[in-house]
Amino acid sequence: MRIMVAALAVALVAASPAATVDDLGWLAGDWVSEAGERWTEERWTPPRAGLMLGVSRSGRGEELREYEYIRISRGDDGAIAYIAMPRGGAPVAFRLARHHGNSATFENAAHDYPQRIAYVRDGDTLTATISAIDGSKPRRWTYRRR
Template sequence: MRIMAAVLSVLLVAASPAATVDDLGWLAGDWASEADGRWTEESWAPARGGVMLGHSRSGRDEALREFEFLRIARGDDGALAYIAMPQGGAPVVFRLVRQEGTSATFENAAHDYPQRIAYVRSGDTLTATISAIDGSKPRSWSYRRR
């Protein structure tokens, strides 16, 4: 049953028109979350030249704990991908597997963690969720537009 559902999912994605970077324009903006002295910020420039550039950073009080350079662009295989460079390190590519309206899901089953990155926007709220490929070990951030 699982195999049939996976095959059907692949066929549906293959039959859908390929998403473009412009289809993810709803992600553009400055987003922030802050609670109990902890903060996380994520910013995305509007799509231009077939690329969206972004960055994120998080910390506690005035101390930076993590940062990441981000981009959404076509990968070497031509598929749309989310390319992350945690702490400015080597790029990790997550291929777009689902995009509908103001939601997008990217996956890389070969990566240790996360293997799935999902974004959903509702008005001025952006929710980002990372997890294992099967959805286990989820971790979410709810941002408000700044």
């Protein structure tokens, strides 16, 4: 019986359609997190032509501390990837490891930090978490839709 259940699970996964950028459309919008003088903003375009574009910036008061250009698209290998360019630098790709409903996790075990980027949306709340590949050293932002 166990073998039949395992075989059925494998068959269902194999029959599942491959993820598309459109599957991540729930991420689109203008998001903000504020705590005292500290703030972080993240904006995502709706998916179109297999691409979502994003930008993030963080600061304190009127001082900008960090910014990042981001895109989600299908890579040359066919896999969906989150491609980050912190401070406009060289792109770093994180492959889509899993997604379900309004959540997505991207991973790159070869990157120094972060190695995992996860998003979960619940209504007008978006939570972003970065961490090491094993989930250690987490940093979390809770955004509200602007």
